[in-house]
Structures are given as structure tokens and as C-alpha cells.
Amino acid sequence: MNKKVAIIGIGITPFGELWTRGYRDLITDAGTEAIIDSGIDGKDIEGLYIGSMSPGRFSGQEHIGALVADYSGLTGIYATRIEGACASGSLALREAYLAIKSGEMDVVVVGGVEKMTDVPTSSATVTLMGAGDQEWEAFKGATFPSLYAMMARRHMFEYGTTIEQISQVAVKSHENASRNPNAQFPFKVTIDQVMNSSMIADPLRLLHCSPLSDGAAAVVLASEAAAKELSRDPVWITASASATDTIALHDRVSLSRMDSTILAAEKVYKKAGVKPDDIDFAEVHDCFSIAEIMAIEGLGFCKLGEGGRMAQEGELSLDGRIPTNTSGGLKGKGHPVGATGIAQAVEATLQLRGQADKRQIKDAERGLIHNVGGSGATTVIHILERN
Numbered sequence: 001m002n003k004k005v006a007i008i009g010i011g012i013t014p015f016g017e018l019w020t021r022g023y024r025d026l027i028t029d030a031g032t033e034a035i036i037d038s039g040i041d042g043k044d045i046e047g048l049y050i051g052s053m054s055p056g057r058f059s060g061q062e063h064i065g066a067l068v069a070d071y072s073g074l075t076g077i078y079a080t081r082i083e084g085a086c087a088s089g090s091l092a093l094r095e096a097y098l099a100i101k102s103g104e105m106d107v108v109v110v111g112g113v114e115k116m117t118d119v120p121t122s123s124a125t126v127t128l129m130g131a132g133d134q135e136w137e138a139f140k141g142a143t144f145p146s147l148y149a150m151m152a153r154r155h156m157f158e159y160g161t162t163i164e165q166i167s168q169v170a171v172k173s174h175e176n177a178s179r180n181p182n183a184q185f186p187f188k189v190t191i192d193q194v195m196n197s198s199m200i201a202d203p204l205r206l207l208h209c210s211p212l213s214d215g216a217a218a219v220v221l222a223s224e225a226a227a228k229e230l231s232r233d234p235v236w237i238t239a240s241a242s243a244t245d246t247i248a249l250h251d252r253v254s255l256s257r258m259d260s261t262i263l264a265a266e267k268v269y270k271k272a273g274v275k276p277d278d279i280d281f282a283e284v285h286d287c288f289s290i291a292e293i294m295a296i297e298g299l300g301f302c303k304l305g306e307g308g309r310m311a312q313e314g315e316l317s318l319d320g321r322i323p324t325n326t327s328g329g330l331k332g333k334g335h336p337v338g339a340t341g342i343a344q345a346v347e348a349t350l351q352l353r354g355q356a357d358k359r360q361i362k363d364a365e366r367g368l369i370h371n372v373g374g375s376g377a378t379t380v381i382h383i384l385e386r387n
Contacts, residue, residue: 005100006227006234007384009038009220010346015334016184017117018214023059024071026216027113030339031072034109034218040230045220046105048072048079051092051112052338055081057127059115068111078105085131086287087242087373088112089217089341090380094240096221097382106226112342113216124212128337131374133248145209145288147249147375149201152290154255156203159305161293163203167194168311169289170207170331176318177328179358184213184334208289213334217342219349235349238366239272239383241265247377256305260379261298261370268368268381269300276300279383280364281323281351283344285372286330292316295370296324299381323361326351341371341380352386 011033013026021029027050035042048069056062065079082092089112096108116124129138132147155161171191177183189207197206227234243263246252253259269275276299284299286292293307301322302310310316316324327333327347330340348367350356366385372378 004224005097005237006222006224006231007219007237007345007349008222008227008231008234009034009040010218010349011037012182012217012343012346013215014182015213015215015336021214023055023061023113023115024067026115026214027068027111027218028071030113030216030218031068031109031111034220038220038231040107040220042073044107044230045074045077045109047096047099047108048074048077049092049096049108049110050081051089051341052081052114053083053085053088054127054130055114058119058124084378085373086285086337086340087371087378087380088338090344090369090371090382091242091341093219093341093345093382094242094380097237097240100221100223106223108221109218110221110342111216111218112339114336114338115214116212116336117214121212136248136250144375145201145204148288148290149204150249151255151294151375152203155290155294158256159308161305161308163195164191165308165312166208166289166293167191169286169292170194172311172317173286173325173329173331176326176359177332180328180333183328183332184211185328185332204288204290210287210330210335213336215334215336215339215343217339217346219342219345233353235352236385237382238385239268241267241271242378242380243267245377247374249375258294258298258372258376258379260376261295261372264379264381265299268383272383274366274383278366279322279368280366281326281361282368282370283325283327283329283347284370286325287335287372289331291372292324292329296322299368299370318359318361326356326359326361341369344369344371345382345384348384352384
């Protein structure tokens, strides 16, 4: 088996309500940018993996692998779409990583894309709830804001986490997004603005919630031999892991932690031969601000129940102990669900290359990206390193 897999090219579109750009435009733009960034010839590409949650419902388009290969000028190669709710992008990244690790391919393009704003918000809500349990959650009227609100309330009850601490996550995310030219919400907010924004599902308010978004991101992966031949600035994926939990909240052991994250983290640290303290920065899944707190706890950056304190004390900021969501996260950067996992890989690559501009953190050598499907039924984690 190939021992190492590298990211040798990256591309990303702006995230937001992109009325003039269609599904195929977004993914081909991101993919073209990634290929150009890699410096490779299109003839080197052997495979194409696309993460996309629900293009049929959002855009009326299925058969995504062939579509993207066609409009990218790559017809003839292996191409497929991967779905895992909001973790679709990272699952596509993992499948491509495994294809290279197995020796089956040497150069692969991985993309993530979603076009969510061409349907009414009510339709998008129903589509997104397909990532939950239809019989026991959606049919009863639950939506993802209400599911994460229950998780937030339980976390507050068990650990004394405060709404001020949860709100500080959103403040930090917007601060970072204000430095990201591709972010959907590139502006700062105050804690008072967060806490006084419209109530969505108690205790979560509007500014605790990620938006509906359009956008795409892409990376080019290469085997160790190909990367050394084709790239002068590779970023290495040193470990990949995934785990699952029950799809419905009521079957979970606990509502105040995310066991799929805990299990995937244990696997990925073991594979990489590192500990949480060895990670310099992290991009984590903050579809709601409470999710970031649960993520950093599940990833072992602090003990269960201490995530709120970390946020409040600035340990997750750009100059903190573990800078988190330097891109602005799903909250500030945006959340076109199929693209999110790949966008995280793009941000981590920029940080490790030293190309993150105004949001660059100092001496970044090792980063972690964490992507969740639904309310935690799927978690995918990758560790990336500079050398």
C-alpha cells in the first residue's frame, strides 16, 4: 500500500446566495481552480469523487459523477458521487484517500458542492431533515435546529454551559470570517447581537445557526510518488477515520456528547501516532454553535463539559491554544452541505502552506478537519501535516 497521500491542489468558490451560478458552474469552477493550482495535466487524473448531499432535491440533478466529469472535460475516467448528509464532502475525501492508499490510483480530484438557495426555505428544511430519522424525528415535526437545541439544553444542564459561552463561539467565527474573502458572512458581530438575534429553537438564536448556502470546493490528491514528481508544495493527509452513531437522538447514550466524534478521534489519533495536544489548529463542524463546543470536547482538546469555558476564555481564537475554524466555520463561511468537508481541507491546506493571509496562524505544522453528518450519526476526521 502507498504510505502517504498528499493534497497538491486546492480550489474554492465564494459561499453564499449565488443566484447567477448554477450547480455545474460551481463545481467546475472549483475543480478547475484546484487543477490549475496543482500544476498537473488533466491527463494525469484517474478518478473523480464528488460529495453532494441532495442535488436531486436542491437542483433537480442526479448522476453527478458523470455530470462533473463531462463538464470538466474529464469524460472517460472513473467518477462517482458520495452521500453522507453534511459529511458528504469528507466522505468523498476519505474514499479518494483510500483509493490512493490501496494503489488503485495515483492522482484523483475530490470535489464537494451544493446549490441550496434555488428552492424555498421550507423545501430546503425538509430536504436537510432527510439526514435525520424520518419516522421518529421528521414525522413528529423535528428539524435540525430543534435537535441541536435539545443537545444544547442538555449540555447546559449537565455541565453548566451558558448561553454567553455558546454565543462566544459565534462571535469568534464571525471574527475569522471577516478575514475570509470567500465567506458568506464576512463581518464581525458582538455578543449582544448574537444573544438578541431572533429565537430559532430555544436556546439557539439566529446567530447561533449556520445558513443555507451555495458553493463548491475541490482538492487534487496524489500518491507519495506522484506528489514528489508533480508538486513542490504538498500537504500530507497522515490519517483518516470515520465512525457512526444512531441516527435518532432518542437512541443515543447521551445528548450532551457526540460519540461518533469521540470514536473517530480515537481512531485517527492512533493512525497518525499523535495526541490532541499535537494538533496546531482545527476546522470543526459548527452547524450550530453548540456543535463546536461538543466537537472540541469529543476531539479531546478539553474534557467533556469544558468546551464552553475554552470558548469564553479565547482558547479557540486565532491566537489561542487551539485555533478553531479559522475560515469562519460553517457559521461564518457558510454551509453548502456537500462542499463543507472539502472546504475544510482547503482551509487546512492554506494554513499549512502559510497562505491564509489575514487569518494565518503562527507556525502551523499539523491540522485536523472534522465533518459531521446530521446530528452526529456520521463523523469523519482527517489529520493533515506540512511535512
